[in-house]
Amino acid sequence: MKMALEGIRxxxxxxxxxxxxxxxxxxxxxxxxxxxxxTGAGDQTRGILExxxxxxxxxxxxxxxxxxxxxxxxxxxxxxxxxQEILYKLVEKSDVFVCNFRPHALKSLGLEYKTIxxxxxxxxxxxxxxxxLHGPEKDVGAYDFVGYWxxxxxxxxxxxxxxxxxxxxxxxxxxxxxxxxxxxxxxxLFHRERTGEGQEVCVSLVGGGIWSMGIVxxxxxxxxxxYPRVSRTCQSNPIFNSxxxxxxxxxxxxxxxxxxxxxNVCQALDICELEHDPRFETHELRMENHEALIPxxxxxxxxxxxxxxxxRLSQQEIIWTLVxxxxxxxxxxxxWADGYFREIDHPAGKKLxxxxxxxxxxxxxxxxxxxxxxxxxxxxxxxxxxxxYSWDDVTAFKDKGVIx
Numbered sequence: 001m002k003m004a005l006e007g008i009r010x011x012x013x014x015x016x017x018x019x020x021x022x023x024x025x026x027x028x029x030x031x032x033x034x035x036x037x038x039t040g041a042g043d044q045t046r047g048i049l050e051x052x053x054x055x056x057x058x059x060x061x062x063x064x065x066x067x068x069x070x071x072x073x074x075x076x077x078x079x080x081x082x083x084q085e086i087l088y089k090l091v092e093k094s095d096v097f098v099c100n101f102r103p104h105a106l107k108s109l110g111l112e113y114k115t116i117x118x119x120x121x122x123x124x125x126x127x128x129x130x131x132x133l134h135g136p137e138k139d140v141g142a143y144d145f146v147g148y149w150x151x152x153x154x155x156x157x158x159x160x161x162x163x164x165x166x167x168x169x170x171x172x173x174x175x176x177x178x179x180x181x182x183x184x185x186x187x188x189l190f191h192r193e194r195t196g197e198g199q200e201v202c203v204s205l206v207g208g209g210i211w212s213m214g215i216v217x218x219x220x221x222x223x224x225x226x227y228p229r230v231s232r233t234c235q236s237n238p239i240f241n242s243x244x245x246x247x248x249x250x251x252x253x254x255x256x257x258x259x260x261x262x263x264n265v266c267q268a269l270d271i272c273e274l275e276h277d278p279r280f281e282t283h284e285l286r287m288e289n290h291e292a293l294i295p296x297x298x299x300x301x302x303x304x305x306x307x308x309x310x311x312r313l314s315q316q317e318i319i320w321t322l323v324x325x326x327x328x329x330x331x332x333x334x335x336w337a338d339g340y341f342r343e344i345d346h347p348a349g350k351k352l353x354x355x356x357x358x359x360x361x362x363x364x365x366x367x368x369x370x371x372x373x374x375x376x377x378x379x380x381x382x383x384x385x386x387x388x389y390s391w392d393d394v395t396a397f398k399d400k401g402v403i404x
Contacts, residue, residue: 003030004364008189010096011036012071013087013111015043017144017174018181018205019100019128020067025182026096027070028357028366034090034382035071035373039404042075042375055170060348063171065372066355073373074382075404078109082402087111089387091119096185100128102139113200122198124188128181132204144205148173152209157216161229177208238286238293239265242323249306250323251313258283264316269300339365346371376404
């Protein structure tokens with residue numbers, strides 16, 4: 001089966017999460033992605049399980065795998081002239097160049113857009129950063145915890161008012177912004193297909209966070225008013241809210257069209273006497289009296305276990321769902337049926353359950369063809385088969401420390 005991006009070659013000159021996950025998306029859709037790692041230590045994510053302290057240890061580095069499925073892996077010392085020359089030869093033969101080094105590092109390594117585009121004017125040069133390339137913080141380093149969560153307003157908008165700010169989820173901003181970057185690359189490739197022109201594409205974590213906060217920040221931009229943290233106890237629409245059940249599990253109602261669903265909610269909760277209560281009979285009245293209604297619904301939901309409520313709610317035309325933990329989601333039959341999870345055989349001799357991109361294609365679906373590369377696994381293959389170096393050249397590169 002021909003894949004959507006078959007024939008597209010991507011140079012992934014990056015590490016950590018944002019840029020690698022962008023390139024993994026392209027790889028899953030059929031692009032040949034060559035991951036270039038530093039000689040010696042390689043991508044910092046290779047050691048993330050040991051240094052993070054917040055993720056469980058496993059004998060397969062599932063974080064590195066997630067970011068690097070379907071890639072070829074090579075090592076290059078880009079501080080050496082020979083290493084730069086090898087990279088430039090790859091640039092000549094590539095369609096997309098992705099990097100996440102800061103501008104001063106790009107300049108010292110000869111990896112700026114003006115240099116790369118002279119070698120290959122058709123290339124889509126993609127730079128991923130914390131705060132963009134044009135503002136006063138262009139040389140400031142960032143991970144998604146700071147660039148996406150903290151600086152874009154996401155972190156400050158979450159949680160109950162008066163409580164400490166929530167701790168961030170690892171990789172959330174990287175994965176979201178990485179998807180935006182992959183989308184940008186696709187648009188640039190489409191433009192090149194029509195015009196023959198390559199170009200520079202810039203995507204930042206703060207920009208990704210701002211886009212993700214689009215509704216909230218649109219409100220602030222339009223009104224000039226701060227967007228408050230809203231407590232579930234003060235939710236203006238009580239049937240667009242979360243509720244705790246008797247067993248400590250939670251349900252989420254999302255009945256935006258309050259008058260359409262109110263009768264069904266009353267039947268499911270066995271509170272039909274409230275349907276025509278003069279305080280709650282219309283959506284406007286429920287919004288006006290939400291501080292009286294939410295405690296009533298809290299008490300009702302705490303009278304039964306979640307499974308009992310699930311059965312009753314399922315019998316009504318109501319927009320709702322279970323609030324699931326990550327462990328719950330991992331065994332949920334719906335994402336398995338839709339192919340969002342998949343189990344593969346890992347070279348380590350174990351089965352590994354993995355996450356697939358969140359889309360489906362009838363003709364060109366994403367695939368997992370290879371697990372993440374071992375350190376420098378494809379260096380010799382790429383140098384000899386893609387670039388035409390001899391084995392004597394490869395040996396000389398190893399002796400000089402140009403490759404590992």
